[in-house]
Amino acid sequence: MFSLVCVVCFLGLSAQQEHQYTQWMNSKLSINPAYAGSNFSPCLTGIYRNQWIGFDKSPETQQLSYDMSLNNDRVGIGANLYRNAVGITEYITFDAIYSYRIPVGNGFLGLGAQASIRNLTNDYSDPDLVSTLPIAGDGSIPQGQLSKFVPDFGFGVYYNTADFYFGASIPRLLNNEIDLEDIDTNIGREVDHAFIMAGYKIDLNENLELLPQALIKYANNSPLDIDFNLSLLIQDKYTIGGTYRFGGDDESFGESIDVLVGAQFTNHIFAGLSWDFTLSEIRQATNGTLEIALRYCFESSEGEEFANPRFF
Numbered sequence: 001m002f003s004l005v006c007v008v009c010f011l012g013l014s015a016q017q018e019h020q021y022t023q024w025m026n027s028k029l030s031i032n033p034a035y036a037g038s039n040f041s042p043c044l045t046g047i048y049r050n051q052w053i054g055f056d057k058s059p060e061t062q063q064l065s066y067d068m069s070l071n072n073d074r075v076g077i078g079a080n081l082y083r084n085a086v087g088i089t090e091y092i093t094f095d096a097i098y099s100y101r102i103p104v105g106n107g108f109l110g111l112g113a114q115a116s117i118r119n120l121t122n123d124y125s126d127p128d129l130v131s132t133l134p135i136a137g138d139g140s141i142p143q144g145q146l147s148k149f150v151p152d153f154g155f156g157v158y159y160n161t162a163d164f165y166f167g168a169s170i171p172r173l174l175n176n177e178i179d180l181e182d183i184d185t186n187i188g189r190e191v192d193h194a195f196i197m198a199g200y201k202i203d204l205n206e207n208l209e210l211l212p213q214a215l216i217k218y219a220n221n222s223p224l225d226i227d228f229n230l231s232l233l234i235q236d237k238y239t240i241g242g243t244y245r246f247g248g249d250d251e252s253f254g255e256s257i258d259v260l261v262g263a264q265f266t267n268h269i270f271a272g273l274s275w276d277f278t279l280s281e282i283r284q285a286t287n288g289t290l291e292i293a294l295r296y297c298f299e300s301s302e303g304e305e306f307a308n309p310r311f312f
Contacts, residue, residue: 018172018193019061019084021047022243022258022274024215025229026293029065029078029097031195032169034112034158036099037069037076043297047082052278052286057128059086067097074101076110088126093118095171099158107161114154114171120178121147150176150190163201170194191220201233209233211241223247229260237264239272248280255280256289270295 021027027047028035045065052058067078076099083092099112123145156169176190199213211233217225224246231241239262247255256279262272276289 018219019049019063019082020051020217021049021061022227022245022276022289022291023047023260023262023272023293024197024227025199025213026262026270026272026295027063027065028158028167028197029067030063030080030082031171032112032156032158032167032197033078033095033097033114033154033171034099034110034156034167034169035076036067036078036097036110036112037073037101038108038110038158038160039067039297040069040073041297041299042066042068043295045293045295047291047293049289049291051276051289052282053290054287055282055285057087058286059084061085069101073108075099076101076112088123088129089121090123091118091120104159105161107159107164110156110158110160112156112158112169116152116154116172118150118152119147120150121145148178150174150178152176152190156195165197165199167197168195191222194218207235209236211239225255229258231260238262243274245276251281252279262293268297270297 019030021030024031027045029045030047043066047061047063049061050058051060061082061084063080063082065078065080067076069076076097078097080093080095080097083090093116095114095116097112097114099110101108101110125144152172152174154169154171154173156167156171158167159165170192172190172193174190175192178188178190194217196216197214199211202210202212204210209232211229211231213229213231215227217227226246227243229241229243231239233239239260241260243258243260245255245258256276258274258276260272260274262270264270270293272293274291276291278286278288
């Protein structure tokens, strides 16, 4: 029964449809194509998110991203490949990304665009999909798997210096029809999503810096959602912090409180871990949300060390 509810929520509502990360600051390319090339060196980033652990068929996301700079850091290219699954619904998306970077003041202004292709699948043969009547005899429920491909494109802007960043993006612009059956009634469409992010690094002493960061998320016909993060950067290697995620329901004070830790083990390797403590009513059925991030940055083709591949 839960699987059927998830399908209805995903296909039938004009609401939050894109992936959500607690460690979005470690995976900016996933929501803003203009970020491509900002690290100067090629970087490969992986994210795994298991949302609402303990809740059957809860949302799960895996993502792999790669970006690099070209043409004396004036061009950035990149790609995202990710899988989202909830209930009997799965979608796999590939983004091809290009950005043009302009020196402005002490930093770079990136103008980015991306083209995407997404495969949507509903598996009505899933054994966890149950009904009060035999599914095989219900003509309103399809049999087996249904899938389709939908294209999309988006754009973004991103400005960063060594101590500050700001970005805005609409990564998907087409309101694709996502009904998987050939029926006259239009049940579901993708909706526009907009993101605004910002962060600043404040020096407290030679070994300690404060990193306030925020992400604003908006989807058509949905409430505004905000993540506010405050982290400490220790010895330019370790981060520890917390995020308050607004939203939730009328009975809660927000959607979640999140704890994040990270470590830059070498100049090349970063790992991050986060845990979301759910505040909304769904907390009665879940133990929280786990997220793991890994990043490997290569040396640039010129053999130069990275300017600051870790944070901004």
